[in-house]
Amino acid sequence: xxxxxxxxxxxxxxxxxxxxxxxxxxxxxxxxxxxxxxxxxxxxxxxxxxxxxxxxxxxxxxxxxxxxxxxxxxxxxxxxxxxxxxxxxxxxxxxxxxxxxxxxxxxxxxxxxxxxxxxxxxxxxxxxxxxxxxxxxxxxxxxxxxxxxxxxxxxxxxxxxxxxxxxxxxxxxxxxxxxxxxxxxxxxxxxxxxxxxxxxxxxxxxxxxxxxxxxxxxxxxxxxxxxxxxxxxxxxxxxxxxxxxxxxxxxxxxxxxxxxxxxxxxxxxxxxxxxxxxxxxxxxxxxxxxxxxxxxxxxxxxxxxxxxxxxxxxxxxxxxxxxxxxxxxxxxxxxxxxxxxxxxxxxxxxxxxxxxxxxxxxxxxxxxxxxxxxxxxxxxxxxxxxxxxxxxxxxxxxxxxxxxxxxxxxxxxxxxxxxxxxxxxxxxxxxxxxxxxxxxxxxxxxxxxxxxxxxxxxxxxxxxxxxxxxxxxxxxxxxxxxxxxxxxxxxxxxxxxxxxxxxxxxxxxxxxxxxxxxxxxxxxxxxxxxxxxxxxxxxxxxxxxxxxxxxxxxxxxxxxxxxxxxxxxxxxxxxxxxxxxxxxxxxxxxxxxxxxxxxxxxxxxxxxxxxxxxxxxxxxxxxxxxxxxxxxxxxxxxxxxxxxxxxxxxxxx
Amino acid sequence: xxxxxxxxxxxxxxxxxxxxxxxxxxxxxxxxxxxxxxxxxxxxxxxxxxxxxxxxxxxxxxxxxxxxxxxxxxxxxxxxxxxxxxxxxxxxxxxxxxxxxxxxxxxxxxxxxxxxxxxxxxxxxxxxxxxxxxxxxxxxxxxxxxxxxxxxxxxxxxxxxxxxxxxxxxxxxxxxxxxxxxxxxxxxxxxxxxxxxxxxxxxxxxxxxxxxxxxxxxxxxxxxxxxxxxxxxxxxxxxx
Numbered sequence: 001x002x003x004x005x006x007x008x009x010x011x012x013x014x015x016x017x018x019x020x021x022x023x024x025x026x027x028x029x030x031x032x033x034x035x036x037x038x039x040x041x042x043x044x045x046x047x048x049x050x051x052x053x054x055x056x057x058x059x060x061x062x063x064x065x066x067x068x069x070x071x072x073x074x075x076x077x078x079x080x081x082x083x084x085x086x087x088x089x090x091x092x093x094x095x096x097x098x099x100x101x102x103x104x105x106x107x108x109x110x111x112x113x114x115x116x117x118x119x120x121x122x123x124x125x126x127x128x129x130x131x132x133x134x135x136x137x138x139x140x141x142x143x144x145x146x147x148x149x150x151x152x153x154x155x156x157x158x159x160x161x162x163x164x165x166x167x168x169x170x171x172x173x174x175x176x177x178x179x180x181x182x183x184x185x186x187x188x189x190x191x192x193x194x195x196x197x198x199x200x201x202x203x204x205x206x207x208x209x210x211x212x213x214x215x216x217x218x219x220x221x222x223x224x225x226x227x228x229x230x231x232x233x234x235x236x237x238x239x240x241x242x243x244x245x246x247x248x249x250x251x252x253x254x255x256x257x258x259x260x261x262x263x264x265x266x267x268x269x270x271x272x273x274x275x276x277x278x279x280x281x282x283x284x285x286x287x288x289x290x291x292x293x294x295x296x297x298x299x300x301x302x303x304x305x306x307x308x309x310x311x312x313x314x315x316x317x318x319x320x321x322x323x324x325x326x327x328x329x330x331x332x333x334x335x336x337x338x339x340x341x342x343x344x345x346x347x348x349x350x351x352x353x354x355x356x357x358x359x360x361x362x363x364x365x366x367x368x369x370x371x372x373x374x375x376x377x378x379x380x381x382x383x384x385x386x387x388x389x390x391x392x393x394x395x396x397x398x399x400x401x402x403x404x405x406x407x408x409x410x411x412x413x414x415x416x417x418x419x420x421x422x423x424x425x426x427x428x429x430x431x432x433x434x435x436x437x438x439x440x441x442x443x444x445x446x447x448x449x450x451x452x453x454x455x456x457x458x459x460x461x462x463x464x465x466x467x468x469x470x471x472x473x474x475x476x477x478x479x480x481x482x483x484x485x486x487x488x489x490x491x492x493x494x495x496x497x498x499x500x501x502x503x504x505x506x507x508x509x510x511x512x513x514x515x516x517x518x519x520x521x522x523x524x525x526x527x528x529x530x531x532x533x534x535x536x537x538x539x540x541x542x543x544x545x546x547x548x549x550x551x552x553x554x555x556x557x558x559x560x561x562x563x564x565x566x567x568x569x570x571x572x573x574x575x576x577x578x579x580x581x582x583x584x585x586x587x588x589x590x591x592x593x594x595x596x597x598x599x600x601x602x603x604x605x606x607x608x609x610x611x612x613x614x615x616x617x618x619x620x621x622x623x624x625x626x627x628x629x630x631x632x633x634x635x636x637x638x639x640x641x642x643x644x645x646x647x648x649x650x651x652x653x
Numbered sequence: 654x655x656x657x658x659x660x661x662x663x664x665x666x667x668x669x670x671x672x673x674x675x676x677x678x679x680x681x682x683x684x685x686x687x688x689x690x691x692x693x694x695x696x697x698x699x700x701x702x703x704x705x706x707x708x709x710x711x712x713x714x715x716x717x718x719x720x721x722x723x724x725x726x727x728x729x730x731x732x733x734x735x736x737x738x739x740x741x742x743x744x745x746x747x748x749x750x751x752x753x754x755x756x757x758x759x760x761x762x763x764x765x766x767x768x769x770x771x772x773x774x775x776x777x778x779x780x781x782x783x784x785x786x787x788x789x790x791x792x793x794x795x796x797x798x799x800x801x802x803x804x805x806x807x808x809x810x811x812x813x814x815x816x817x818x819x820x821x822x823x824x825x826x827x828x829x830x831x832x833x834x835x836x837x838x839x840x841x842x843x844x845x846x847x848x849x850x851x852x853x854x855x856x857x858x859x860x861x862x863x864x865x866x867x868x869x870x871x872x873x874x875x876x877x878x879x880x881x882x883x884x885x886x887x888x889x890x891x892x893x
Contacts, residue, residue: 251833255847325847345832347851388820391785391849392832410832410849411785412747432748433789458789460751 034487037478040067045508048440048501050453051110051124054078055495058105060126060137065440065451065501066476068490076135076144077105077128081591085144088593089567089602090522093298096287097131097149106130108157109224109498112139113207117164117229117336117445121506123207125160125169132156134171134200136207138293139502141512145291148209151284151306152179152196158222162202164233164445168212168267171198172222172238179216180282189247193219196308197238199267208290213274213307215265215318218371219245221254222263223328224395229445230336232354234268237339239323239330243370255345259322259378261370262330262341264357269317270309279309294521296599312372319361320370321352322378329395333404333419334445338383340404340419342393349393349406351422353383384422389415394435395498397442399449399479405442407434407454414454414477416484428484430454430475431462439479440501448503452477452484455496463491472496513577515598522600524569529553533652534645541566543645547581547595548573549622551647552615555630559643562636564607568593568615571600582618585632592618607634747784757878760794761786764882772802772810779814780823786830792880793831793846795854795865797888798872805888824850828891834880837863837871852891865889 040046046064049071054061058078062071079086079095086095086103095101105128113123124137132150137143150156150171158172176195178184184192195217200209221242228235243260246253273279284306291298311318325343332339339352359365360380367377392410399405403425406415412433416426435457440448456462459473471491477484517527526532526544532553533544541564546553552570560566570583572595584592585605593601607613617628635641644653744750749761761783764770773796777783786792802810813822827850835846840863844856857864863871869887 249839252835252839252844255833256845258847324851345847345849347827347849388823391827392788410788410790412788429747429784432751458748460748460753 034485037485038066038068038476038488040064040069045504048448048451048503049507050438050440050499050501051112052455052492052499053110053126053497054107054493055497056106057494058107058128059494060107060110060124061493061496062142063490063492064504065453066488068474068476068488070493072142073493074124074137074142074144076126076137076147077102077107077133079103079591082594084591084593084601084603087591087603089604090297090600091291093300094144094147094289094291096289096300097133098151098285098287099131102131104130105133107135107494107497109160110500111160111162111169111443112500112502113166113202114162114444115165117233119441119444119502119506120166121502123166123202125162127156127159127171129155129157129174132159132171132173134160134169134209136202136209138207139507140510141293143291143293145293146207146209147287147289148200148211149286149288149303150198150200150211151286152214152308153177153198158197158225158238161225161227161236163227163236163267164229166202166204168199168201168227168236169209170225170227170236170238171200172225173197174221174223176217176219176221186247189219190245193245193247195220195222195240197222197225197236197263197265199236199270209288211286211303211306213270213279213309215270216308216310217263217318218373220260221250224330226330226332226339226443228332228336228354229334232332232336232339234266235354236265236267237330237332238263238265239327239341241326241328255326259324260326260343261320261375262323262327262339262352264319264321266317270314273309273314273317274307278314279307282306282308292521293515294519296515296520296522296601318373319357320373320375321357321381322367322375323350323352324348329393329406331396331398331404331443333398334400334447335419336445338419340396340406342396342406344392344394344409346393347388347391349386349389349396349417351383351386351419352381356383357381386415386417386422386424389417389424390427395437397437397439397452398447399439399442400447401449405437405439405452405479405484407437409433409435409457414452414484416479426483428477428486430456431473431489432456432460433458436496436498438499438501440503443500448501450478450480451501452479453499453501455492455499457495462489513597514575515596517571517573517575517598520571520598520600522569522571524567524602525600526553526569526571528573529647532645534559534643536643539564541643543568545570545583546573547571547583547617547628549579550617550624550628552583552617552628552630553647554645554652555647556651557631557645558633558635559641559645560607560632560634561639562607562610562634564634566605566607566632568603568605569600570595570603572597574598579621580619581621581628583615584618585615586613594619607632610634610636745781745784745787747787749783749787751787757876759787759879760790760792760877760882763875763877764794764796767796767884769798769800769884770796772799773797776802776814776822776826779816780819780826782823782826786879788879790832790879791834792877793833793835794877794880794882795829795869795871795885795889796882797829797885801885801887824891825888828852828854828889836881837874837883848891850891854889 048065050063050065060074075085108129111125126135132153136146138145153173154175154177157174160169176193178192197215201212220240223239225238241260242254288301323341325346327341328344329342360376365377365380367375390408390411394407396406434454436455438453454475456473459470462473476488574597593603595601830849831846840856842858845853871883873884875882
């Protein structure tokens with residue numbers, strides 16, 4: 001007996017010693033097992049690309065999973081001085097809106113394009129939450145190639161969720177507003193404010209977006225959305241809150257009703273109305289920016305046409321499902337049979353049945369109307385409620401085995417439950433206060449599963465402190481077994497909201513390595529050093545410059561006069577993977593430009609001081625990178641210094 | 654798995670037990686534990702894995718205590734002294750354990766720091782809500798005083814504290830929390846506050862006199878980093 005006691009005591013001591021050395025106890029993962037699972041050996045690739053919205057940095061970041069390594073930031077709605085996005089003459093137009101040129105936005109959610117409810121990973125869509133827009137990123141170049149502004153909207157939060165074949169990407173307004181930008185009293189909300197749910201069609205070949213129609217809804221806040229799939233593929237589901245139609249102190253006033261709604265829209269039927277010429281056509285000016293990989297330039301087209309479908313007039317395509325307490329997430333399971341809504345203030349997760357919804361519509365099982373729209377009976381559409389799942393449910397993702405994973409902000413955990421039985425199966429803490437979560441392909445018919453990633457809102461002590469401003473904290477959990485297992489913490493930039501992941505093989509082999517020089521149709525391209533020149537048109541000086549290891553042509557320029565507007569059009573002549581050249585000049589009031597092989601980008605510079613001004617390549621391109629430099633001479637306005645340029649002895653005059 | 658803390662008091666020593674990855678881990682703390690003094694020893698000790706009996710512990714604890722001190726002193730050269738190492742007794746495995754002496758106190762810390770909320774804190778602990786209340790919230794917490802809890806039949810309270818009644822206890826505690834900050838000047842007559850457990854608390858405000866559910870008074874209001882604590886003189890019982 002004594003031996004046992006001593007053994008026990010010794011064991012306790014060992015455990016105590018181990019425990020005391022860890023500051024976070026159970027918050028730390030079992031080290032060896034986790035390391036093995038998250039380990040990606042040097043020189044080998046991650047299994048997944050993880051595309052993560054950047055929140056308030058306005059851009060989209062790409063991480064590898066399971067390593068958590070940051071691979072890339074894709075600029076979309078915010079300027080990115082690192083590569084000149086939004087600063088170069090070619091990319092400025094991407095940020096045009098009807099409100100003017102905007103350098104920033106708040107990027108919340110992403111969608112990966114799908115065919116038949118499965119990722120095809122051709123494009124990625126991202127929303128701008130502040131000034132309503134949708135961006136399309138080409139996943140062969142990881143570049144934003146299109147941004148469409150959404151008119152008649154007050155904050156594009158409920159976006160960019162897609163239908164099963166990427167027929168449409170939606171944009172639901174978070175804030176309802178008076179239509180036609182009318183000047184009305186704010187407290188006339190109930191009378192004057194409306195919400196729009198926009199359906200943007202996507203060309204199946206080119207991906208080009210077009211605002212197809214807007215569904216006019218009663219004034220409310222629209223939060224999130226999901227497209228149906230399989231049996232529900234013709235439907236789109238939007239969560240909405242503030243059915244109280246409060247216009248002030250929503251913290252209290254938008255929580256008065258016991259239930260808000262999930263709005264179910266039969267977009268196929270709406271499409272029929274559109275094709276039949278129904279609806280109201282109106283005019284609104286909104287920007288449509290596209291980027292051409294041929295001219296390496298963006299252009300803005302000003303769109304004007306809007307088609308509005310009013311569901312109080314055009315019947316039978318919009319239904320409201322009552323949903324407890326300010327629903328946030330509105331997530332369709334892989335079978336397309338269930339919609340999990342998360343009342344963020346609710347202590348239950350209601351799960352709606354698509355079959356029951358159809359039946360309720362057929363049976364006219366209505367619980368009255370809300371602003372002229374039919375409200376279905378809660379019990380008639382409910383599959384069931386997940387009881388006591390945790391506190392503050394926000395979002396739900398799914399695996400391929402009939403399980404759902406819901407993020408719980410207030411109780412700071414992920415809760416795994418079975419979609420059919422609604423039984424809670426497992427829960428793990430997150431560090432801390434999880435917002436969105438992602439199961440690779442968790443929004444498709446066949447989730448890839450394997451991991452769930454928590455994107456947390458609070459970091460506090462999770463990493464080494466860096467003053468008041470901290471990185472964001474993500475956790476990676478292995479979900480291959482019955483129990484979720486924490487295997488990695490990784491820091492993320494911006495503020496991640498929704499994210500998704502795509503198997504590496506679907507993207508890596510189609511990734512573009514260089515732009516072909518012979519296909520470059522930039523109006524100021526110089527496809528070889530012989531094509532370089534400097535021309536003057538009044539006060540404008542255009543420098544057709546080339547960059548190749550390790551010189552710029554021309555690297556001596558004279559004859560520029562004080563007050564001239566100088567455009568450096570730099571073509572990178574390299575046709576070699578990962579040999580970009582950068583360019584900047586002293587006193588530049590814009591960012592550098594980073595020019596990919598075969599590409600042309602333009603830096604604008606105004607000659608504001610006399611003298612000889614140095615410029616250079618900003619990307620360490622070669623052994624003689626430091627030699628890659630030049631001068632431009634700025635003479636007085638009335639000077640007779642001739643325009644002269646060149647590299648080496650061949651100065652052209 | 655999250656460590657669950659258990660306590661037992663033998664011969665004036667407080668044992669603090671954590672369930673950690675399959676082991677009970679004990680530390681010994683001198684003096685009384687003010688937060689859990691309402692808990693009965695008999696409720697607490699169910700040591701399974703190693704079938705350690707408290708009688709055995711009685712004989713061994715002095716030796717263990719001494720060895721513990723040595724181990725703790727030498728095992729972690731980069732950590733704080735062992736006596737300070739044991740985090741806040743009310744802390745859970747998550748956000749409530751964050752060490753931060755610069756920030757304003759959160760609703761949980763305010764309750765812990767109050768001499769009149771021992772029962773509430775013990776209940777919050779028993780219901781496993783400590784980390785939730787250390788969350789960003791924001792929360793409006795109606796915090797019944799110990800006197801308010803004492804108005805409940807003793808049996809009711811004892812029953813609620815039993816592990817098998819954790820759900821009922823959580824329900825009552827969640828009925829005391831609103832997600833959002835409602836200062837008294839925002840409380841309107843006839844207002845409904847839909848609490849975390851989804852049940853409403855009715856507010857009445859007659860000429861500035863605020864009552865909750867017709868009978869509960871707000872004695873004081875303390876702003877917190879993540880919301881506000883209204884000290885109340887009665888326990889709010891959720892409507893059936």
